[in-house]
Amino acid sequence: MTLFELKEKIATLNAAIKADADWIAEKAADPTVKMDDINAKTAHRDELVARRDLLQKQHDEMEEAQRNAVAMKAGSGNGMTEKDVIVKNKAAFYRAVATGEDRSKVYAGLGAIPAASADLGNGSALLPSTLSSELIAEPFEENSLRRVEQTSQIAGLEEPRISFAIDDEDLLEDVIDFETAKEIEATADTVTYGRYKTKVKIKVSDTVIMGTDTNLVNTIENELRSGLARKEKLRAFAKSADDTHKHMSFYMNGIKGVTGANIVAAIMAALGDLPDAFRANAKVMMRSADWYTYLQTLNGTNNELFTAKPEEVLGVPVIFNDKADIPIVGDFSYAKQNYEPVATLKSDEDIDKGVYMYVLTAWGDHQIKLKSAFRLAITDLAVIGGVAKINGALIKATPAFNGETPSSGIAYTWQVLTGDSWGDVDSGYTGKDTDTLTTTSPTDDGATFRCKIVYNSASTAYTNAVTMPE
Numbered sequence: 001m002t003l004f005e006l007k008e009k010i011a012t013l014n015a016a017i018k019a020d021a022d023w024i025a026e027k028a029a030d031p032t033v034k035m036d037d038i039n040a041k042t043a044h045r046d047e048l049v050a051r052r053d054l055l056q057k058q059h060d061e062m063e064e065a066q067r068n069a070v071a072m073k074a075g076s077g078n079g080m081t082e083k084d085v086i087v088k089n090k091a092a093f094y095r096a097v098a099t100g101e102d103r104s105k106v107y108a109g110l111g112a113i114p115a116a117s118a119d120l121g122n123g124s125a126l127l128p129s130t131l132s133s134e135l136i137a138e139p140f141e142e143n144s145l146r147r148v149e150q151t152s153q154i155a156g157l158e159e160p161r162i163s164f165a166i167d168d169e170d171l172l173e174d175v176i177d178f179e180t181a182k183e184i185e186a187t188a189d190t191v192t193y194g195r196y197k198t199k200v201k202i203k204v205s206d207t208v209i210m211g212t213d214t215n216l217v218n219t220i221e222n223e224l225r226s227g228l229a230r231k232e233k234l235r236a237f238a239k240s241a242d243d244t245h246k247h248m249s250f251y252m253n254g255i256k257g258v259t260g261a262n263i264v265a266a267i268m269a270a271l272g273d274l275p276d277a278f279r280a281n282a283k284v285m286m287r288s289a290d291w292y293t294y295l296q297t298l299n300g301t302n303n304e305l306f307t308a309k310p311e312e313v314l315g316v317p318v319i320f321n322d323k324a325d326i327p328i329v330g331d332f333s334y335a336k337q338n339y340e341p342v343a344t345l346k347s348d349e350d351i352d353k354g355v356y357m358y359v360l361t362a363w364g365d366h367q368i369k370l371k372s373a374f375r376l377a378i379t380d381l382a383v384i385g386g387v388a389k390i391n392g393a394l395i396k397a398t399p400a401f402n403g404e405t406p407s408s409g410i411a412y413t414w415q416v417l418t419g420d421s422w423g424d425v426d427s428g429y430t431g432k433d434t435d436t437l438t439t440t441s442p443t444d445d446g447a448t449f450r451c452k453i454v455y456n457s458a459s460t461a462y463t464n465a466v467t468m469p470e
Contacts, residue, residue, distance in 0.1 A: 330374030
């Protein structure tokens, strides 16, 4: 059996597994469907998964052997190491993407084209499997969430919300806390990862394209990884997003907020509010600026804290992330980033500026598997986000708060998108400092607006962006 045939069979099995999983998810909530039928379908799905895993192992071994054979052949007789050959192949691929040359010649040394490429409509733009894994799945430091969350590349991934069970349990509450039990009862005991598109664009000068192999590979891969990390952070810590993407954010999932007099008191209260099952593996995600600001407020009352590590003060590991402006406390093994095992890479040239634009397109999802495994540590009533909706010439902003919406202290500033930048609307707009903006036609036809919402000059969030019809 050839490598291509293996890929096709694996793709077919993945489709069958997803079909079974969708059937189970739909019928499990239907009381008219017999449990025997559901159990039979579940057993069939598990058998398909086992078969797929066997083929995947054979595929990986065959692909690795093929890659090694190509690398050895390319490096033999010229003093090149296997690492040198891989860098050379990568550089050849990236140059082919930029110049429009035939990429197929360099695919063999980097992994074959993924199966079912025609279904994507971008077969010629698909990344070799090796590059897809390295660029998307390998952890890197730019997004500190990668240190505490899992990252995977599995098509149609489904996972249980709780990965353990106790024999002879009578009630779910006997295994976990009541709050978590109610959450699972209200949703489902499995999490299904969706397929959402992510695009990362980078610019590389033509001198790099025509330069050394090592410099070319390092420049492109570091920029793509950094761009993907920024995308992940923007979604995971978003305070406003559309209905399609808001489930990816820690701040828009209805995670419980716990307040305190200062940021450390709020974090300690949040830790104390966590159930034992999650507290045992709890970590704190927060901004380093907030930690150092807290130290300054001590004003010499406890000089020992200035030299102590944050985890020594809080008693749990602390991970700094510049987007976590509301500290998140919890067991981060209950959040996960999954990418589909395919990605595309395209390029275009700006002749006048002497740069190449690379566009990486990946498909994946970020899921918070259990919101009850987390708490938000809040020092004030915090604005979490908001929604902007169009009604004729009017755009209405509705803020979302942690807790009851306050009756005062809310400030609105409407903004318009010009090119790639947001700026405050000018004084000619009616309602520019209120929750409702009045636009004019045809001047604003096709224009994109959002609202900046500030509470008590401290907590800031932005609504989703809305575009006026043309």
